[in-house]
Amino acid sequence: MHRKDRGLIKELLKQTTPYDWLLLFFLIIVSLSGLISMKKFLPSGSLVTIEVEGREVYKLSLFQDRTVEIKGPIGTTVVEIKGQRVRIVESPCPNKICIKQGWISRGAIVCLPNRVVVTVGSGETTGGIDAITR
């Protein structure tokens, strides 16, 4: 290269047209406004709360994939968070209703035998359980 770096940059910028910069400006505005509005648009239910026997044992982000094991009264329940959804993978309970419920992205999965409650919410506590009947 014969010229100095500054000359090169100057040369590169000289060949651009005003419309290039207009386009660049427009695209940056579009993507940045999208970025800002997305933050507001996102559903508030982004926090996964896991409770055992009324005690809160985990508070996890719905956007972070991970698997956790929870010790309940009758065994270990495995909860998986993946792709902004939650499910119970394994449970020691006899009827496996919690597993059959599958993936949720809002609401709650309740496993009564093992006393595990998985809620997807905005972070405010749901108030706990009033009563359990069997």
Add this chain to the structure above:
Amino acid sequence: MQSQDRVRIALLAGYAIGLHMLERLIPTPIPWLRFGLANIITLIAIMLYGFRIGMMITLIRVFLGSLFVGTFLGPAFAMSLGGGIVSTCAMAVVYRTLPLLFSPFGLSLIGAFFHNVTQLALAYLLFVRRIEVILYLSPIILFLGIITGGINGLICGFIIKRLEPEITHIS
């Protein structure tokens, strides 16, 4: 097809595949972030030799590139093919209809934009099926596309500027 064209296609497609493979070796903070260096070659081909040769080079690059990497006919192949075809068409259409409005810098931005939009649409149709995930990702992807597309455009402009005297000399 003239033999001259064939040589050009072969040479430029070779460069495009080379860059395509090379950028796979460059580690990026996000796995799906790619620089799209092969787009430089596509844009050079469109500006110097026209849409037809540009499209041929894109197709050869996508097909051979995926064969070399082992993603042929897989999901990544569909994304690559769709993005490549649409961005090549977009750049060629803009360059044809408004030849002096944009420099390679602007054309590359257009190409990157259409590439990303197509890939997001394909990702929605083929895999994710959750519009909020796509909407959440799209501003980030479009913004990164502006940066990589802009840099590629500047490189492309530089190469074309250096090539032009030789090309007018030959033809």
